[in-house]
Amino acid sequence: MKCRTQYALARAGRISPAMATVAEREQLPAAMIRDGLAAGRIVIPANVRHAGLRPAGVGAGLSTKINANIGNSALSSCLAVELKKLEAAVGYGADMVMDLSTGPQADRIRRAILKHSTVPVGTVPIYEAVSRIEDAVDLTPELLLEVIEHQARQGVDFMTLHAGILRRQVPAAARRLLGIVSRGGALLALWMRKHRRENPLFTHFDAVLDICARYDVTISLGDGLRPGCLADASDAAQFGELETLGELVRRSRAAGVQVMVEGPGHVPLDQVRMNVELQQQICDGAPFYVLGPVVADCAPGYDHITAAIGAALAAFHGAALLCYVTPKEHLGLPNVQDVRAGVMAFRIAAHAADVARRLPGARARDDAISKARAAFDWERQFELALDPAKARELRAEALHEISDGSKRAPHDHDDFCTMCGPKFCAMRISQAATGKAVAKKHP
Numbered sequence: 001m002k003c004r005t006q007y008a009l010a011r012a013g014r015i016s017p018a019m020a021t022v023a024e025r026e027q028l029p030a031a032m033i034r035d036g037l038a039a040g041r042i043v044i045p046a047n048v049r050h051a052g053l054r055p056a057g058v059g060a061g062l063s064t065k066i067n068a069n070i071g072n073s074a075l076s077s078c079l080a081v082e083l084k085k086l087e088a089a090v091g092y093g094a095d096m097v098m099d100l101s102t103g104p105q106a107d108r109i110r111r112a113i114l115k116h117s118t119v120p121v122g123t124v125p126i127y128e129a130v131s132r133i134e135d136a137v138d139l140t141p142e143l144l145l146e147v148i149e150h151q152a153r154q155g156v157d158f159m160t161l162h163a164g165i166l167r168r169q170v171p172a173a174a175r176r177l178l179g180i181v182s183r184g185g186a187l188l189a190l191w192m193r194k195h196r197r198e199n200p201l202f203t204h205f206d207a208v209l210d211i212c213a214r215y216d217v218t219i220s221l222g223d224g225l226r227p228g229c230l231a232d233a234s235d236a237a238q239f240g241e242l243e244t245l246g247e248l249v250r251r252s253r254a255a256g257v258q259v260m261v262e263g264p265g266h267v268p269l270d271q272v273r274m275n276v277e278l279q280q281q282i283c284d285g286a287p288f289y290v291l292g293p294v295v296a297d298c299a300p301g302y303d304h305i306t307a308a309i310g311a312a313l314a315a316f317h318g319a320a321l322l323c324y325v326t327p328k329e330h331l332g333l334p335n336v337q338d339v340r341a342g343v344m345a346f347r348i349a350a351h352a353a354d355v356a357r358r359l360p361g362a363r364a365r366d367d368a369i370s371k372a373r374a375a376f377d378w379e380r381q382f383e384l385a386l387d388p389a390k391a392r393e394l395r396a397e398a399l400h401e402i403s404d405g406s407k408r409a410p411h412d413h414d415d416f417c418t419m420c421g422p423k424f425c426a427m428r429i430s431q432a433a434t435g436k437a438v439a440k441k442h443p
Helices: 006-011 017-026 030-038 079-091 106-116 125-131 141-154 167-174 183-195 205-215 236-254 269-282 303-316 336-356 364-374 378-384 388-401 426-434
Strands: 065-070 096-099 121-123 158-161 218-221 259-263 288-291 321-323
Touching (some): 006 017, 006 030, 017 030, 065 079, 065 336, 079 096, 079 106, 079 336, 096 106, 106 141, 121 125, 125 141, 125 183, 141 158, 141 205, 167 183, 167 236, 205 218, 205 236, 218 236, 236 259, 236 269, 259 269, 269 303, 288 303, 303 321, 303 336, 321 336, 364 378, 378 388
Parallel strands (some): 096 121, 121 158, 158 218, 218 259, 259 288, 288 321
């Protein structure tokens, strides 16, 4: 089987249907998408075997994208629940999803997600490889390559491969407060220590590239040494791995394979910009895919917020893809409502960054909802909200709280909110003071 990857087509000066689709979605010239791909600054994760996929572009000059992690664990969830999570993630606006399943139904769940997903699907192949054996140290390079090819044949669009963590970097991680928090990174560090051999994903990277080139799987170079707390951020282990990732970016491009790079992790707010700019420099502008970053360690239950703060700043400074964090981070496996909360927090972060980057049309929605507010047009405000159902729910709740004993008809509440009431409504007072009253609209 031979396949010309999106990267190879772009380098040849061709505009593929996937590039044209991305250009239409981004409202940009198709030639700009092609040129970004050819330079390695844009990727379009689109496995040739993923039927029904609507391609999405990630990278420089494009709108910020968000990824939602779903998948079961050995202790929790099932196929039906994971499909509901997929529906919620895509329905609330995730641009792609990763299936991180580690339980006994992992292969079945992945096949179902690929069948139902219209957005790119990513995986971490080492999870399946380890699930096939009794002890992680019994992992072999041959098994890893077998799983990577198996998932590529199934249609996986991008894969997290922790190929940059090397034996010489592990001692620096041992000096950390939390050590290695990446599951893939920890498994490989254990394997290297046990066998006294180099990371098999690194030593067999050419074979990995051959598989990915055949199916046009985008490699997402995993940050196996990402910091898991603020105290470990921006250390020798993290940046040592980053240097290796830069080398692997260049090898991937030479093989005609699309590649992006994953990043931290837990990072203090004042270090976010430096981390993004350093990655762009070392990795020659490859799209940066960041987890958060989480900017405070002391808010379990609210990490979708701590991470969204870091994500907005990272995206403003150049991160292209934001991996969401849910309220369950550090606490447990997310459920459907956690997925919704995580997706919405990161949609807000991505949107805020795009507005600040002054992307064409990025602020159109904000301006339109502001006009609707001035006109007390509640229905239009709901339509324009990032989460219309939530906005409707909270408005109805507020009206219900004042309904008891009220002699007003429902529409009489349309020209003010229940926070200010009619007497103290600043917009009503302002319109009266300036003579700029806006015609009110009622459902």
